[in-house]
Amino acid sequence: MEADATRLRLIALVLAVASMGLVALALLLGAGGLDAELIVVLRAPRVAAAAGVGALLALAGLAMQVLLRNPLADPYVLGTSGGAAMGALLALSLGLSLAFGAALGALLAAGALLLIARRALAASDDASARLILSGAMLAALFGAAVSLLLTITPDQRLRGAIFWLVGDLSGASGGVWCLLGAALLVLALLARQRSVDRLLIGSEAAALLGEPVRRLRLELLVAAALATALAVATAGAVGFVGLVVPQTLRLLGVQRTRWLAPLSALGGAALLIGADLLARLVAAPMELPVGAVMALIGAPVFIVLLARPRS
Template sequence: MGLTGTRLTALALALLLALGVAVGAALALGSAGFDWSLIVALRAPRVGAAVGVGALLALSGLAMQVLLRNPLADPYVLGTAGGASGGGLLALMAGASLWLGAALGALAAGAALLALTRAALAATDDASPRLVLTGAMLASLCGAVATLLLAITPDQQLRGAIFWLVGDLSGAQGGAVCGAAAVAFAALLMARDTAIDRLQLGSEVAALLGEPVRRLRLLLLVGASLAAGLAVASAGAIGFVGLVVPQALRLVGVQRIRDLAWMSAVGGATLLTLADLVARTVVAPLELPVGAVMALLGAPLFIVILARDTR
């Protein structure tokens, strides 16, 4: 039975408080101390990017888990993020805008995914196996392209390319765009909460209850793919946020999409902001890739969640 009433309100307040503390700490702490001009020029845009990207990744993971009816699905399972990685590397080698190249790569991969899964989206039975197989093929192809591009990347650009691929917020662009996109995606999921809750019961059940299954699947697929692609375009491939946050919320009793959507966004924003704070302060003045830090934090956290779930 899901959380309701006082407990749900307490969890919501705790999440909002945690986000406020994380943002405040990320703005105030750093190797240069508390410097207002530094906060405005460097830390605030970076924290904004962490909040926007973290929220997008968590929402993308939630949408993928609903679409595939698999709690272990993450934002990268269907290959759009791989398209963003390949497009970003191409742009980096060509001296063009990395953000634009990654965004175009994500759009191209998303268009290919839609073209290949039209029949699966229209079916009333469980489309998860076909979607996963198609996404895995696309992800494998994009991964191979990214590997080949890395192999021919000039040495002077190689370190930057690798840093970006494993997740890097130091030069993140489009933080405001990511934040606005996260708010819009969360609002869209909340607006269709009843239909999506029914879809979680199974495609056939949702169809019998009169829900437009194909349209709902398309909404989740396009939304999750665009969210993942935009996040990767801004900060590289950062794992575990989209996997851990929605799953943790479900395990503490949050079940309805109306609550899961905005709480996942807040939880993802908080988690990535804290991970980025660790990445830039733990060995200051050197900096670690936030994707690696997120994996170090996320893997033990996910193991704890799984252990709690098996009790």
């Protein structure tokens, strides 16, 4: 037990140091040098947005993996990202708030999933397959809707819309709200840590231990949908964060929600800050879509982690 606690503290320390180092690099490096006004007005809000979005996506991935009892789940597997993207593009076309459209789209996706797979929230371990299939159907439906919206988007907005769908932090704002949302989600998971850990054992086992499985699954689904909506509204569709971060921590031996929740938030923030830093520097003065950079980082790292022999 003492060795496990020491390892967990070491992981937390490494993540904290890496996060602070990446924040410092992201603030200091880039076009324009060390101009104080540039750092405060442009870089600091972007770093805050990257940290908040990364933390939200990692926590949403953790919630999805608990809900489905599947380590390969991420915030996009149940169609919440597609719904948020569709709502955001529709709001953009109508001149409405992007955040409002994304939130409404994500909640619409979550509501549709609940209507389609009501029984999948019951205390049955067969529910995960029904939820995944229903989510895949909704993701395809929302993907088609996004394609249709892109075809009617004016040419002057089309490039920006596509860039945003891939994932873009160049004009991101609202990082404070993302950080606040991530902090609230961490607190919520910590408050229900025993129930979440029991749900990971199995739905039927959790029900026998007196846990309200249906309500807990509903809470996880809504929390993941809201977190994804806020992240998509801020930075567009950035993938792999929610998939890679919680699974990497589990492969490193972090299993309990008490540690997984805060470390997932910290790891997601550090990962997306690093990806955004690469997006700004690799092809400077041009900027790459952070979503594409994240995919180039996340896919190989995840393959290597899966290929590692278990100790």
